[in-house]
Amino acid sequence: DSGVTQTPKHLITATGQRVTLRCSPRSGDLSVYWYQQSLDQGLQFLIHYYNGEERAKGNILERFSAQQFPDLHSELNLSSLELGDSALYFCASSVEVNNSPLHFGNGTRLTVT
Amino acid sequence: AQTVTQSQPEMSVQEAETVTLSCTYDTSENNYYLFWYKQPPSRQMILVIRQEAYKQQNATENRFSVNFQKAAKSFSLKISDSQLGDTAMYFCAFMKHPGTYKYIFGTGTRLKVLA
Numbered sequence: 001d002s003g004v005t006q007t008p009k010h011l012i013t014a015t016g017q018r019v020t021l022r023c024s025p026r027s028g029d030l031s032v033y034w035y036q037q038s039l040d041q042g043l044q045f046l047i048h049y050y051n052g053e054e055r056a057k058g059n060i061l062e063r064f065s066a067q068q069f070p071d072l073h074s075e076l077n078l079s080s081l082e083l084g085d086s087a088l089y090f091c092a093s094s095v096e097v098n099n100s101p102l103h104f105g106n107g108t109r110l111t112v113t
Numbered sequence: 114a115q116t117v118t119q120s121q122p123e124m125s126v127q128e129a130e131t132v133t134l135s136c137t138y139d140t141s142e143n144n145y146y147l148f149w150y151k152q153p154p155s156r157q158m159i160l161v162i163r164q165e166a167y168k169q170q171n172a173t174e175n176r177f178s179v180n181f182q183k184a185a186k187s188f189s190l191k192i193s194d195s196q197l198g199d200t201a202m203y204f205c206a207f208m209k210h211p212g213t214y215k216y217i218f219g220t221g222t223r224l225k226v227l228a
Contacts, residue, residue: 002157033215035218043218045216045218101148107158
């Protein structure tokens, strides 16, 4: 168990809809990262938050947004969903010191029909 | 921009044998970290091993070891005494330091351990 909690585990929704994915980082970790993994592909970096502030953005679509709350949990909002948004969405957290690794949650599998 | 390349989409190995997964990366940075992550069929991402670029000594973790060649920008993973539970996707990842702590992942190598 990595200590990173993601909910829900599975989500099935229709095109055009909006969903919210939630992530609770490991206790003590201030950084939260979101990654998208499409079928049989690598992980694409979406966005990084540190202690409530956005630190870095990857190839995140304008239809997607995220935030990190004062209690350090994070939410990834996906709107105007398209079939191509179907993927596994991972949240990861870390302590930003030296070579601290990312600790991943179990992911949320989003299926857009 | 940094890139990470894993040129072997799929590999297989007999149980108890040794297998090496390749990873190359491109960066102009001098300080960085490299990681191997394992993703079994459960889809969970599990850290296997990490390497600091400033350390010449190759990292080892039980049956897992790396061959880090900084000049060649190569970071291969060797799995000794392969076990059925090693069947998974393996991702190589790069992190610049200091920096935004954004990890760049390769496209992965699917490893199947055969009984």
